[in-house]
Amino acid sequence: MNAAPLTTDRDPDLGNARATGTVVSASHLRKAYKNKVALDDTAFEIPAGRIVGLIGPNGAGKTTALKAMLGLIPFEGHMSVLGRDPRTDRDELMRDVCFIADVAVLPRWIRVSEAIEFVAGVHPRFDRARCERFLQGTQLKPRMRVRELSKGMIVQLHLALVMAIDAKLLVLDEPTLGLDILYRKQFYQRLLEDYFDEDKTILITTHQVEEVEHILTDVMFIRDGKVVLNSEMDVVGERFTEVLVNADQAEAARALKPLDERALPFGKTVMLFDGAPREQLAGFGETRTPGLADLFVATMKGTYA
Ligand SMILES: Nc1ncnc2c1ncn2[C@@H]1O[C@H](COP(=O)(O)OP(=O)(O)OP(=O)(O)O)[C@@H](O)[C@H]1O
Numbered sequence: 001m002n003a004a005p006l007t008t009d010r011d012p013d014l015g016n017a018r019a020t021g022t023v024v025s026a027s028h029l030r031k032a033y034k035n036k037v038a039l040d041d042t043a044f045e046i047p048a049g050r051i052v053g054l055i056g057p058n059g060a061g062k063t064t065a066l067k068a069m070l071g072l073i074p075f076e077g078h079m080s081v082l083g084r085d086p087r088t089d090r091d092e093l094m095r096d097v098c099f100i101a102d103v104a105v106l107p108r109w110i111r112v113s114e115a116i117e118f119v120a121g122v123h124p125r126f127d128r129a130r131c132e133r134f135l136q137g138t139q140l141k142p143r144m145r146v147r148e149l150s151k152g153m154i155v156q157l158h159l160a161l162v163m164a165i166d167a168k169l170l171v172l173d174e175p176t177l178g179l180d181i182l183y184r185k186q187f188y189q190r191l192l193e194d195y196f197d198e199d200k201t202i203l204i205t206t207h208q209v210e211e212v213e214h215i216l217t218d219v220m221f222i223r224d225g226k227v228v229l230n231s232e233m234d235v236v237g238e239r240f241t242e243v244l245v246n247a248d249q250a251e252a253a254r255a256l257k258p259l260d261e262r263a264l265p266f267g268k269t270v271m272l273f274d275g276a277p278r279e280q281l282a283g284f285g286e287t288r289t290p291g292l293a294d295l296f297v298a299t300m301k302g303t304y305a
Pocket residue numbers: 033034035036037038056057058059060061062063064065
């Protein structure tokens with residue numbers, strides 16, 4: 001069974017008209033590998049000054065979408081990133097875009113000081129003093145080599161290098177994979193406190209939905225190569241409601257066609273509704289705004305069926 005597709009809230013065809021406030025605008029985006037359509041005629045828009053979570057199950061097309069934005073793969077359709085086509089203007093685009101792909105990309109022999117030296121040499125918008133400030137308060141020392149660092153320490157180095165670059169768009173693909181919860185929390189905290197401002201846009205893909213949901217301003221769900229939800233977090237909170245439905249109200253509640261339901265002990269059922277009026281839902285039981293993780297699970301139901 002497939003969950004009903006959620007409509008996107010933004011009209012991607014308005015991309016050109018609103019170009020000043022739009023960092024990424026994609027429509028009719030399609031990428032087919034030999035045996036797999038990874039992006040299936042999809043569309044989305046990312047406004048400036050946002051922290052956007054791109055969330056989807058394994059194989060949904062997240063990395064492919066990021067690669068298309070960064071001009072790393074050929075694809076079909078329209079794609080504009082900071083007003084440029086990544087297929088033809090990649091070099092120019094890379095002056096304004098930063099990308100953390102994988103913690104493993106720093107060479108193992110390089111010293112912390114040499115990594116800083118290297119980025120300072122290649123990136124005109126790199127602020128060395130800023131990078132060193134980020135590294136204060138970590139266990140990293142200039143003479144340490146990458147091979148001596150733990151995974152979390154490598155992420156700290158990576159983050160310090162990237163946050164010291166004044167980029168308009170920062171793309172983070174699973175940035176906290178393999179890190180413990182302390183590092184993960186610290187990572188997102190620093191991103192929010194030390195990096196983000198209204199001139200910057202951050203795009204994060206992750207499976208750790210609970211950890212990012214409080215810092216996101218916007219969320220995109222991607223499923224089977226299509227963006228199925230693209231919405232501000234505030235709107236998500238208004239649009240979706242979870243109800244703890246009492247057993248005697250279950251049939252009446254079901255008539256309003258919940259997106260999803262799950263049983264709890266003692267005959268209660270949690271139902272998730274899209275767009276139904278809260279006042280009406282309150283008659284069935286206690287209402288609340290669903291967490292992003294529950295909304296994600298409801299939306300992706302049937303993905304592996
Ligand atoms: N180079 C490639 N050659 C063939 N198929 C590919 C290639 N890269 C990705 N795919 C396929 O395209 C689909 C989307 O992959 P993608 O890496 O974009 O997913 P994802 O959402 O990032 O997944 P995950 O969360 O598992 O990283 C998958 O079915 C994958 O097998």
